[in-house]
Amino acid sequence: MKVKSPAASVSRRDFMHVAVAGAATILLPGTAIAAPTQVVEAIAKITGGAALAEGKIKLDLPSIAENGLVVPLNFEVESPMSDKDYVKSIYFFAEENPTPGVAAFHFSPMSPKAAAAIRIRLAKTQNIVAVAQMSDGKFYTAKKEVKVTIGGCGG
Amino acid sequence: MSKPTPRVRMPATAKAGEVIEVKTLISHEMESGQRKDKDGNAIPRKIIKQFAATFNGKEVMRADWFPAISANPYQSFFVKVPESGTFVFSWTDDDGSVYASEHKVTVS
Numbered sequence: 001m002k003v004k005s006p007a008a009s010v011s012r013r014d015f016m017h018v019a020v021a022g023a024a025t026i027l028l029p030g031t032a033i034a035a036p037t038q039v040v041e042a043i044a045k046i047t048g049g050a051a052l053a054e055g056k057i058k059l060d061l062p063s064i065a066e067n068g069l070v071v072p073l074n075f076e077v078e079s080p081m082s083d084k085d086y087v088k089s090i091y092f093f094a095e096e097n098p099t100p101g102v103a104a105f106h107f108s109p110m111s112p113k114a115a116a117a118i119r120i121r122l123a124k125t126q127n128i129v130a131v132a133q134m135s136d137g138k139f140y141t142a143k144k145e146v147k148v149t150i151g152g153c154g155g
Numbered sequence: 156m157s158k159p160t161p162r163v164r165m166p167a168t169a170k171a172g173e174v175i176e177v178k179t180l181i182s183h184e185m186e187s188g189q190r191k192d193k194d195g196n197a198i199p200r201k202i203i204k205q206f207a208a209t210f211n212g213k214e215v216m217r218a219d220w221f222p223a224i225s226a227n228p229y230q231s232f233f234v235k236v237p238e239s240g241t242f243v244f245s246w247t248d249d250d251g252s253v254y255a256s257e258h259k260v261t262v263s
Binding site: 101104105108111117118122 | 174187188189213214215216217218219220221222223225226228229230231232233235
């Protein structure tokens with residue numbers, strides 16, 4: 001298994017330890033196929049039908065992921081993060097995963113930046129959709145396609 | 156599977172108001188609920204469903220995780236240090252277990 005860019009300051013030994021454990025967790029094909037309508041419905045539930053604007057979200061994902069089991073996802077939402085104007089939450093969906101929910105982050109004015117990095121599983125080539133909720137009730141969205149060579153659910 | 160072990164990397168000292176990056180890693184198989192065993196029975200889902208960070212008891216950020224989070228979840232994010240105090244990072248498992256890690260930061 002080829003793993004790119006170990007976490008910058010987690011030691012190499014720690015990283016290899018978990019990377020090998022991760023590689024051992026080979027997933028079998030999922031049975032359910034999620035229709036993107038599931039994602040559309042989940043987003044409607046969050047926004048309550050409010051309009052989604054493009055922008056504000058910097059979504060950093062590889063264009064091609066060699067290994068769908070470990071795909072690095074970095075994001076940052078543009079915001080002053082003050083008491084009056086901050087990013088409340090950001091939600092991530094993978095349109096073609098058996099369960100499309102990926103993660104949700106809830107920030108407070110105590111968070112200096114609405115930014116984080118995680119690693120996700122992708123079953124196959126698909127779009128990742130992000131929806132951010134601001135403290136003023138506005139919603140922003142961003143989308144990025146990731147091509148997956150070896151799926152994170154068997155493939 | 157041995158007990159999940161959290162690992163957290165962050166500075167122990169900071170200037171007042173400084174923004175610091177926290178890097179976290181926890182060993183956990185994050186069983187997605189999609190896999191089957193040799194006999195074709197579904198392996199039940201067992202993942203860490205929530206991560207939370209607090210500073211002196213106040214919540215800084217919280218994350219909900221779903222089965223799409225990779226095994227041995229890594230997460231990095233940013234915190235601000237207004238004064239000396241203690242950060243507590245906690246991971247909540249599907250089975251209700253909570254794994255926590257405490258870190259003191261001194262404002263110099």
